[in-house]
Amino acid sequence: MKVEVENCLATRIVSNFDIKDQHPGGGRVCVKAYGLIQKTYNPHRIKQPMKRTNPRKGRNEDPGFVPITWEEAFGIVGEKLREIRGNNLLNEESVPRLAVTTGGGGTPVQYMGTFAAFLKAWGPIDQGYGAGQGVKCAHSEHVYGELWHRAFTVSPDTPKTNYIISCGLNSDASGGVVGVRREADARARGVRRIQVEPHMSITGAVSAEWVPIKPKTDAAFLYALIHRMIIERQFEETCDISHLKQRTNSPYLVGPNGWFLREEQSGKPLVWDLADHRAKPFDAEIGDPALMGSYPVSGIEHGADNEKFLHQSIETRPSFQVLLEHMKPYSADWAEVECEIPAATIRRIADEYVSQACIGETTEIEGQMLPYRPVSVVLGKGINNGWGGYSCCWARTMLACLVGALEVPGGTLGTTVKLFRPAASRVGSVVPGEDGFMRYCFNQTSSNEWKRNPSIRNAYDTLIPLLPDSPWSPGLGPAHLPWLFQKEAPKNWPRTTPPDMWICCRTNPAVSSWNAPEVANRLAEFPFIVAFAYTMDETNHFADVLLPESTDLESTQLIRIGGTKFSQNYWHHEGWAIRQKAIEPLHDTMDISDIVARFAVEADLVTEYVAAINSGAGGTRLAREDKYDFSLPTDQVPTSEQVWDEVCKAASWDLSEGREVHDLAWFQEHGFMLKDFSEIDWYLHPAMKSQGLRYEFPYQERLTRHGRELSHRLGEIGIDWWEEQLAEYEFLPSYRPYADIWLNYAAEYGRDPGDYPFWAVTARSMQYAWGANAGIPIINEIANNIAGHKGVILNRTRARELGIGEGDKVVIESVTGITEGRAVLREGIRPDTALMIGQFDHWKTPFAKDLGLPSLNSVTDLSLKLTDSTGSGADLMRVQVYRAGDRRDNRGQATE
């Protein structure tokens, strides 16, 4: 984007048409970015550092913030940093004394300056305190997606697909500028999208068909689609048999204990060759791998904890045969009862999906012939996280595998990698691993390698084998557990004490977390909080020191752009763009890179800090052996400008293979620098094919092995509160009535579940997104043009039955929380659903606190019961809804 500046005043945001030919969105700007002008000139900004004078912390305590100088602020922070370093970086429970939390979905690194360099310089830091992670992100999709097809998030190949089944993915509100453009182009081209969700979202509105579904039953719908394709219909007619045989583990033989039957010597999984009538290792010359049937084979099963099962001529089945038997119960008629979608509709959608899959067809991409499968299945938040998320993600990927539509043109694609390396190249992360699959680094679960003592409080490396050791893993762990366990530690689990110091960076967990009020209570127990602050907000309220950061328009950073990124960002280019100062800081604020540089000084970590920048913490390495060296001297503290000047040079050298070297001034003048990004790299298929790899699908042997081992480990130390999560590790995920977990949840608190007849759900607001701009009036003004931004959306007929009229103030109450707002009556929502868009219920943030908007975060619960095996929860809750002022026993009754 560009900023118009007049008389040293930033006046307007405009599109950047300089990049219109390279940016897939034509250089246009997201609606939220237009709020940056008011964000900058917000009179409520914190205009200088402040410190707390009231040592008592609590929502009802006045913090007594008073202005201080930056020197005083750094003095206070530095003293604390030195105190920690002088003591021990780990506390008595061997977890870091310093903790850092970034945004609800991970604050974009584009706005963190060189903060990562400080974190790296410091050493062990607990980055596992969540600000909404696990419910606000596509959690199960992240972890399973990376395992299965390097898909931190999943997207249709929108420009080429013709048929999309979308379970609640609100991509036309969450897909960003590029996503919205691609989707609009696809619709104009004639794509047919079936949107399955309990309320008609923005995306549902512009889909060809909206199918209302009972919340948390999406897996039933997806399973029934599979059932229709492979049980009701002849799978030979509906599936891409070649793909199943060559690119999946469908032909791998399964032994009686459920593990792959392997060749005894090599340990390689066996496949039955129908041509030779014998079993062979998966990578041998196989004429015709069997998908169905049962075959007498000798071999060995590798169970958990090195348990081996040697078999002689035992009946084994290909995993696809196991799948066929596994899916038998899940008919459309069964699903109709479960998810309340007519069976005929389910069958029709399955049939349409198959009919549009173009099985057997190919298309040419940059000279290469690739399978062409223009059908896709995608999942939204709430579907792909929490209980049922695994089943849904598995079924989604299964549907793609069945017709060969995974990672091929037109099909279901991953967008980016975060847990696996190299992070900048999804295709480059495709490397051979065991059993013919892509390599994946599970957290070890064997008895001698399992990390019994978690490295951070959310215990991702102890409880979640799927989260390997990557910078993103702490944030993807069960990031709500520290809040939960701080209140009460579960059985046989170390005490969870607050960090000695917590740094809060561009996030507001006291509003954005699940059960935000409870998180606020825990924050009040934190002894020392430093917040990069913009305005007063619900989290800053508990801080000890507020460090006002310069806004996006007042600071500088070089940002990587292009390639494939989250949310449908598929470019034909990749490179770098500069976010530069449009105006000088209006107040006594500092660029975040300069703030953290002072942290390094105070902590006596300058050398380590600069070394971290040199090694890439600023976005790219500043030196590569025999290529270039733009390293910063490690004996002095660089300014933000100096850092980005060198990063610019290194990035431009790297991008151009040394042909061009550009400094910060060049980027400030030209804005960006790009090189071509091959479209073939949008798809993993060529890399998979060339390396002879298979997708680890449908059979989840490795995952189950880790689950079993983890079960053993936890059992060994007497932990029984993770057993329901452990039960989720299955070779093929069974369907469970996930909705019942919430339907019956009130009973956990001794209440009658029938008293909570509504599903409270949320949806993405494109105008507010994560909600950090809730205090910006112009955003509120324009968002109010879209229904739901003024309150809670209820079904009109249902509301009238309850005596609730348009605009009436209503109370939304769960067993654990309460929130209030105005009733917005609409037709595009199931009668048993209440929709609260975005996340509000502010009580401190100026302007936002006067909006009177309800928030789902005030009625959800932090709970092990609602935590799945990946450590995530689903963003919904059962609630009662009644008119404010009415007696509670006038609330609505269940329609079920």
Next chain:
Amino acid sequence: MSAAPSMPSVQAPQSSAAHGAKLSSTPRWGMVIDLNRCVGCQTCTIACKHANDTQPGVQWRRVIDVEFGTFPDVERVFMVVGCQHCAEPPCVPVCPTGATRRRDDGLVTMNYDQCIGCASCVVACPYQARTIAHDHSWYYGVETAQENHSRHREREGVAQKCTFCIDKIDQAMDRDLTPGIDWDVTPACAASCIAQAIHFGNLNDPASNISQLVRDEPYFRMHEELGADPQIRYLYSTPAVPGRDLMPEDLGDGRLDDLENALVGKRQQFWDWRAAMNWCFGGLSSGAVVMLWLWSLYMPIVPASHAAFNFLFAILMAAGLFFVFFKIGWKSRFWRAVLRPQTSWMSRELWAALLFGSAALISLVWPHGLFFAWVGVAALLFLVCQAKILQTARGIPNWRLPLMPWIVIATGLLEGTSLLGLIAASQLPAPFLGGRDTAVTILPIAGVAFVFLNASLWTGYRMSARDAGIGPLSRAVIEKASLFLDLVGHGLPLLMFLSAFFLPDSAATFLVIGGAAAIVGGIFKKFTLIVGAGYEQGYALAMLPQRGSGTKAVPGLSNIKSSPAPTRVYASGS
């Protein structure tokens, strides 16, 4: 009804030949908006606010969020709205100052320095595209440096609306660029639209981007039946999503009387009670003058008295105009309102008032019949102007009905007659109107006649309201007012005037009661019509994309072979 599928406003794709015939060197700027691309993100809304520095609450461009049907058969549509830069813009002829005009290239322009803020154009626009911000406000409640810098004082208190970013278009000519193709010279909404739902271009060029779009795709125009020839075309279908007609159930269940429904026009706030007072005082005074003049033709009146009453009525008329003066945004520019008598009934109204006032003054010193005729004709003209002002305010459905001018005129005449009756009654048994017998005969007869006329017109108005496109909210106000109006404004005067005729001894009392009731009824009627029932047109979609849930959803793919569910046997070892 604001969204009735009443008129055939759907267009088949245009043939290139038809377009070629319209080819002209003068561009015709217009927009094509694709309902299937728009996701309601409001980027256009906020980009427009940035580009044009509009103040809080003012949105020249916005996207409304509309639902059709009832769960589980529902459709939701996002519709971009704003000034349609009509080829026959209703806002232009009504402007009394010439501040708003239509250029040859089709842009409907605003000259803020000429506008007096009378809101004639605002109520004339059937697209709710115009507004007046009388007071400046700040987003945070306090002034910020950026907002102060971007403040447009020239727009305060005057009409404002989308300009199609006229400055950019004018730059295009100088820079040899093409609006709609070159983003720098394209309206901010279209240039910023992340879905590329808003297309801008030259409709006179058959090869232009938007001409090609409407040549290849069917489209509709909003409220085309109102004859403004709007220059925004809405595409509603894709290869996967056919279009469909609006069905009665789409807007059933009281959806058109739901003010939260974005399609439904709100009660207009621009002509408030002060404007209504002009119609009250103006109708009463002009009606009385006309009736007095007609009376003088039948029965000579003492000229000095005639002149004195005319002068009193002139003061009454001036009082009505004074209320309007206090309502306009720029009082120091009020005189500009006389500048467009060639098209504006408001200008004509002022001219009529000037003619009337001047003659009334002259007749005071020179009470000649000629001047009484002048006064009478001018008053009648004033009354007609008032009637036409309402009728030409085409943005308010209940004002633009063909019966409306007759209602205003008839009401004025009844009020005038009633006022004469009151005056006559006060002077009985020696009235200046030429004698008691005449007064108690003619006035009641005239009163009865005008009551009948008014009652008939009102009934006709009520009966035709639905078919004439008046929305349910407005109709409800009209219906609710009818009882009081028929009892007090029609029934009671009828009874009293008849009583005065048949019981001449008590005529004074009857004339007073009947006249007062008729005047009260007239005032009530005008307040009802102007303030109470004055709802904006609202928005409408003549066609809808066929998408949504249940019966609204796109039909299933026809090429599906829907096989029955065979029971499959899984043979082992096969």
